[in-house]
Amino acid sequence: MTGPLLAWSDAEGAARAGALFTAAFGAPPDGVWASPGRVNLIGEHVDYNGGLCLPMALPHRTFAAVRRRDDDVVRLVSSLAPDEAWAGTLGGIGPGLVGGWVGYAGGPAWALAQAGHALGGFDAAIDSCVPLGSGLSSSAAVECAVALALDELFVLGLAGSDEGRAALAAACVRAENEVAGAPTGGMDQAASLRATAGHALLLDTVDHSVAQVPFDLTTAGLALLVIDTRAEHALVDGQYAARRAACHAAAARLGVATLREVTDLDAALAALPDPVEQMRVRHVVTEIARVEQFVALVGEGRVREVGPLMDASHESLRVDYEVSCDELDVAVAAARAAGALGARMTGGGFGGSAIALVEAGRADAVAAEVAQAFAERGWRPPGILLASPSPGGARVASP
Ligand code: ADP
Numbered sequence: 001m002t003g004p005l006l007a008w009s010d011a012e013g014a015a016r017a018g019a020l021f022t023a024a025f026g027a028p029p030d031g032v033w034a035s036p037g038r039v040n041l042i043g044e045h046v047d048y049n050g051g052l053c054l055p056m057a058l059p060h061r062t063f064a065a066v067r068r069r070d071d072d073v074v075r076l077v078s079s080l081a082p083d084e085a086w087a088g089t090l091g092g093i094g095p096g097l098v099g100g101w102v103g104y105a106g107g108p109a110w111a112l113a114q115a116g117h118a119l120g121g122f123d124a125a126i127d128s129c130v131p132l133g134s135g136l137s138s139s140a141a142v143e144c145a146v147a148l149a150l151d152e153l154f155v156l157g158l159a160g161s162d163e164g165r166a167a168l169a170a171a172c173v174r175a176e177n178e179v180a181g182a183p184t185g186g187m188d189q190a191a192s193l194r195a196t197a198g199h200a201l202l203l204d205t206v207d208h209s210v211a212q213v214p215f216d217l218t219t220a221g222l223a224l225l226v227i228d229t230r231a232e233h234a235l236v237d238g239q240y241a242a243r244r245a246a247c248h249a250a251a252a253r254l255g256v257a258t259l260r261e262v263t264d265l266d267a268a269l270a271a272l273p274d275p276v277e278q279m280r281v282r283h284v285v286t287e288i289a290r291v292e293q294f295v296a297l298v299g300e301g302r303v304r305e306v307g308p309l310m311d312a313s314h315e316s317l318r319v320d321y322e323v324s325c326d327e328l329d330v331a332v333a334a335a336r337a338a339g340a341l342g343a344r345m346t347g348g349g350f351g352g353s354a355i356a357l358v359e360a361g362r363a364d365a366v367a368a369e370v371a372q373a374f375a376e377r378g379w380r381p382p383g384i385l386l387a388s389p390s391p392g393g394a395r396v397a398s399p
């Protein structure tokens with residue numbers, strides 16, 4: 001088995017993005033900014049139901065080397081799309097105007113301008129060690145790294161406070177939803193910009209308020225394994241839209257704005273004639289309660305006791321929400337069999353990643369057991385990351 005995928009240091013990420021910038025544009029950048037991917041500890045598929053979720057930032061980040069220009073030209077390159085460099089103007093970035101990765105990298109400029117900020121042109125080169133399309137939010141990491149660069153280079157003054165970071169996150173959400181065209185909630189951008197080291201981020205998706213929840217794995221002698229199944233299943237977008245629609249239909253039938261407002265689950269289930277809507281509502285309501293229980297346990301220093309909540313979350317997502325898949329179920333089962341305290345799928349489902357809470361000294365052994373379970377089925381080896389609760393995005397280098 002290959003070892004865990006290690007995160008790049010500030011120096012390594014800055015050197016890589018800086019070298020790409022200089023090769024593409026013939027001069028060094030004004031600076032390099034980095035923003036992390038995230039993993040959600042618990043609270044899945046609740047962000048579009050006014051729920052609570054508990055992501056934490058990964059040590060794995062996307063690096064954007066950026067230079068301000070004094071015209072309105074924008075040029076973008078990424079190591080992940082070396083043949084798809086983009087050049088245009090600020091006015092050429094917006095909903096329906098750009099496709100593919102440019103929506104994520106350029107979209108924040110459009111969204112910040114929409115929010116009334118005065119921007120000019122810029123050149124940007126992007127490199128990343130966040131696994132792509134693994135449910136670890138490489139998309140938000142790109143948006144947030146670029147947004148942080150624009151904030152500083154155009155002196156918007158947002159990154160210095162959590163309130164300002166919330167505004168940057170909102171712009172990145174608009175970039176993802178409206179320019180890249182991906183209908184996601186706000187969890188990813190909040191985690192990438194508003195997380196702090198050593199904490200998970202409790203996000204209330206009604207008002208986007210956050211609380212920093214100390215999540216000290218090291219003192220507890222634990223580690224969090226992220227298992228990227230590398231599975232991709234078709235119909236993900238359609239399934240996501242169907243889950244959203246079912247929740248919104250159930251909320252309308254129950255006469256509540258969002259399923260967050262359901263206080264009596266049994267009464268709600270009795271009022272819903274559609275068995276599928278009943279299942280979806282049961283997941284959302286019990287999942288929000290699990291987030292509250294998780295936060296309460298961690299708050300009392302009982303980190304070792306959250307495993308059963310993770311297991312219950314996975315079962316709820318598998319049985320009631322029907323968003324798991326064989327690869328996620330096998331990863332979770334193998335991790336538990338190898339001694340994980342708890343394990344669950346994380347992210348939207350139908351592939352992507354699972355997480356497992358393990359004894360720190362057992363991380364390699366659990367990872368090896370999961371890899372073995374995949375090998376026995378003839379599947380590609382899973383990618384393994386070790387996740388420690390990391391800080392949100394920031395500038396990492398001057399010229
Ligand atoms: P994830 O779970 O990783 O966020 P998404 O499908 O939401 O998966 O986002 C992946 C997309 O984000 C990529 O297809 C690409 O368009 C964009 N993206 C992510 N990282 C980069 C990068 N380093 N350079 C350019 N585009 C990126």
Ligand code: MG
Pocket residue numbers: 137138139140188
């Ligand atoms: Mg994404």
